[in-house]
Amino acid sequence: MNPETTTYEIPYGRSTIxxxxxPGMRGELVASKRVPPLRxxxxxxxxxxxxxxxxxxxxxxxxxxxxxxxxxxDITRASPDHLLxxxxxxxxxxxxxxxxxxxxLCGIGMHRPSTHEEKVVKLGLDVVERYHVIDNEPQNExxxxxxxxxxxxxxxxxxxAAVNADLLLATGLVEPHQYAGYSGxxxxxxxxxxxxxxxxxxxxxxxxxxPDTRLxxxxxxxxxxxxxxxxxxxxxxxxxNVVLDDESRVVCVKAGExxxxxxxxxxxxxxxxxxxxxxxxxxxIAGVGYPKDxxxxxxxxxxSYLFFAPTPVVKPGGYIIVPAPCEEGAGxxxxxxxxxxxxxxxxxxxxxxxxxxxxxxxxxxxxxxVMAKVLENVNVVIVGSVCPEAxxxxxxxxxxxxxxxxxxxxxxLGQDLEVIIVPHALLTLPVVSAEEPR
Numbered sequence: 001m002n003p004e005t006t007t008y009e010i011p012y013g014r015s016t017i018x019x020x021x022x023p024g025m026r027g028e029l030v031a032s033k034r035v036p037p038l039r040x041x042x043x044x045x046x047x048x049x050x051x052x053x054x055x056x057x058x059x060x061x062x063x064x065x066x067x068x069x070x071x072x073x074d075i076t077r078a079s080p081d082h083l084l085x086x087x088x089x090x091x092x093x094x095x096x097x098x099x100x101x102x103x104x105l106c107g108i109g110m111h112r113p114s115t116h117e118e119k120v121v122k123l124g125l126d127v128v129e130r131y132h133v134i135d136n137e138p139q140n141e142x143x144x145x146x147x148x149x150x151x152x153x154x155x156x157x158x159x160x161a162a163v164n165a166d167l168l169l170a171t172g173l174v175e176p177h178q179y180a181g182y183s184g185x186x187x188x189x190x191x192x193x194x195x196x197x198x199x200x201x202x203x204x205x206x207x208x209x210x211p212d213t214r215l216x217x218x219x220x221x222x223x224x225x226x227x228x229x230x231x232x233x234x235x236x237x238x239x240x241n242v243v244l245d246d247e248s249r250v251v252c253v254k255a256g257e258x259x260x261x262x263x264x265x266x267x268x269x270x271x272x273x274x275x276x277x278x279x280x281x282x283x284x285i286a287g288v289g290y291p292k293d294x295x296x297x298x299x300x301x302x303x304s305y306l307f308f309a310p311t312p313v314v315k316p317g318g319y320i321i322v323p324a325p326c327e328e329g330a331g332x333x334x335x336x337x338x339x340x341x342x343x344x345x346x347x348x349x350x351x352x353x354x355x356x357x358x359x360x361x362x363x364x365x366x367x368x369x370v371m372a373k374v375l376e377n378v379n380v381v382i383v384g385s386v387c388p389e390a391x392x393x394x395x396x397x398x399x400x401x402x403x404x405x406x407x408x409x410x411x412x413l414g415q416d417l418e419v420i421i422v423p424h425a426l427l428t429l430p431v432v433s434a435e436e437p438r
Contacts, residue, residue, distance in 0.1 A: 010423040011289030012323045012384060019285075019402035024415040028281075032428045033272040037249035041080070044253045045087040048240065053256030053264065055238055058088060062167050064096035067103075069165035071189050074108045075118040076291060076298060078248050079173035082124045084240050088169055089127070103161045104133045107170075107192020110199050110363040112333030134161065136193050138363075139334070144195040147233040154202060154226045157195030158234040168234065170258075172241040174265040176215050176273055176429045178304055178370065179207065179223040184241045185262030186231030194230065196363055202226050203366035205356045208373075215308045216274060216429050218266060231258065243269045246424035276433040280312065282417040283319045283409045285402060286425035293324035295331035296390060297339050297364075299382070300371055302425035307374045311432040313420060314378050319409040321402060322425075323383040329390050335364025342368035343394035349375045371395075379412070381405040 006027060009018045021027045038044045049058060062068060070088055073079040085104065092102060104123065106114045113135045119128050127133075136159050137143040145163040147156040162168055174184035179202070191199060202223055207213055212220045236258050243252040243265055252268045254261050286302035293299040303320040306313040314320055330340035342365045346352045352372035355361075361369060371394070374380065381397040382388075383405050388398035399405035409417060422428050 008285070008421050010285065010287030010323065010421065011293075012287070013293060013325045014290045017323045017384065017402065021419060022403070022406060022410065022415065025406065025417045025419050027419045027421055029421045029423070030275055030277060030428060030430050031423060032246055032275060035245065035251050035272055037245060037251050038253070041083050041250045041253070042087070044250070045083055045240070048253045048255040049087050049091055052238070053254060053261045055257040058091035058169065058238060059095040061237060062092050062095035062097050064098070065101070066097055066166040067101050067164065068092055068097055068167045068169070069103045069105055069162045071105045071107045071162055071168070071170040071193050072122060073171060073173060073188055073192065074106050074111055074114055075122060076111060077173050078244060078291070079171055079242060080250060081122045081171050084171040084242070085123055085127060088240060089131070099131060102131050103165070104131050105159055105161050105193055106133070106135045107188045108136045109191050109194065110138055110196065110333065110335035112336070138194060138196045138199065141195075147230070150226055150229040152222060152226055154230065155197040156230045156233050157197060158189065158230070159193045162189060162193045163234055165235070167238075168236050169238045169240070170236060172239060174241050174243050174262065174269045175427055176305065178215055178301065178308060179203065179213050180227060181214065181216055181218040181221050181224050182266045182269055184265060185239060186227050186236060186258050188239075189234050189236045190227035190230040193234070198230060199363040203363055204360055205369060208366055208369055209357070214310065215305055216270070216310065228259070241265050243272070244427070245272070246427045273427060274429045274431055277313070277420065277430040279432060280315045281318065281420040282315060282413055283321065283406065283419040284314050285321045285419060285421045287423040288322060288324055288425060292426060293326065295328035295336060296324070296326045296382070296385070296387070296394060297331035297336040297367055299324035299326060300367065300380070300396075303380045304370050304374050305425055306422065306430070307378060309430055312377070313430050316377050318413070319379045319381060319405070321381045321383060321399070321405040321409070323402060324385055326382065326385040326387050326390070329387045330394065333364070335367070338362055338364030339367040340390065340394065343371065349395055379409070381408060
């Protein structure tokens with residue numbers, strides 16, 4: 001942290017945006033811990049696959065004639081699947097598994113289907129042309145298998161390509177997550193390959209309102225418990241996951257049995273992502289960057305992450321400023337459109353909260369519920385969006401520049417503001433630790 005710095009640069013789309021703090025404003029920069037990125041990621045992947053955690057190698061798990069499914073992350077996740085999936089495919093080839101017996105399933109959850117171009121970005125052209133690559137179909141009952149209910153009453157269904165496989169593998173990215181505490185592990189299958197009922201239940205108000213459904217929290221987290229059981233019911237055998245730094249470089253890769261492998265990755269992730277701060281602030285400026293700031297649904301996570309930190313990073317009535325181009329508007333998927341409709345059609349955020357708690361909501365609208373909880377307490381300003389009308393419809397403010405957003409905050413709160421700058425808000429978890437929040 002450097003309280004003397006007055007000029008800053010944070011991600012915006014595929015580039016950056018620079019800004020200055022006005023006189024009287026005091027800024028502190030917060031970033032995750034810097035660790036050396038892996039120089040040879042492909043070699044690190046091979047090493048992880050050669051020495052998996054609490055599991056035989058994939059080549060020992062697989063046999064000729066097996067039906068194999070690899071669930072990989074969709075374009076909204078920065079997981080380097082183009083480096084991970086080929087490593088798994090080499091293991092399967094060594095075991096004698098035929099190309100035609102392998103299905104690569106894009107775990108889109110309730111997001112829109114992936115395009116051919118996005119599949120190529122995620123996997124590489126050679127893989128897309130050689131193997132059967134499909135998307136999850138969360139609303140197509142014929143594509144899903146009913147797996148009953150979890151002990152906590154969550155309905156579980158998953159894509160038949162995953163459930164019917166003799167061997168089910170998954171890639172993933174371990175980073176702070178709004179509901180799961182940390183993403184990756186079982187979530188790529190449990191949510192990415194799930195049917196709509198599971199997504200609806202685990203993203204419903206009872207789960208989102210639960211005090212243990214928190215960013216960075218694994219222990220006692222009902223969402224984490226539900227997806228752990230769901231992935232087990234689907235038959236997840238083996239994961240290959242990474243941790244990235246704030247420049248999307250791989251800093252850790254592990255493979256093996258899903259529970260213990262994920263636990264070790266979370267331990268490492270916590271050591272770099274969780275950063276102590278002294279107190280709450282008047283204003284937070286939260287960077288997102290591509291691909292998360294391509295639409296408002298995803299970009300708004302920066303605001304909710306800072307609000308749902310163990311202690312909200314911003315004081316009640318404060319401002320969270322998020323630069324995001326949002327070239328896809330609110331978002332193009334079913335869930336994204338439900339979010340937008342719920343935000344737009346409600347007269348105010350209190351109506352969103354009351355309606356959700358009384359009647360529930362379909363998947364996608366959970367982001368409206370979450371953002372309503374944020375907006376009930378703080379102001380959110382989206383900077384540099386190409387869709388200010390969509391921002392306004394979603395009960396948020398628009399500004400062309402960060403300086404204009406800071407001026408809005410100063411108009412409400414005064415010029416003497418403490419500002420926290422979090423360039424990578426989805427990969428940095430500020431934790432109030434040195435004193436009680438003010």
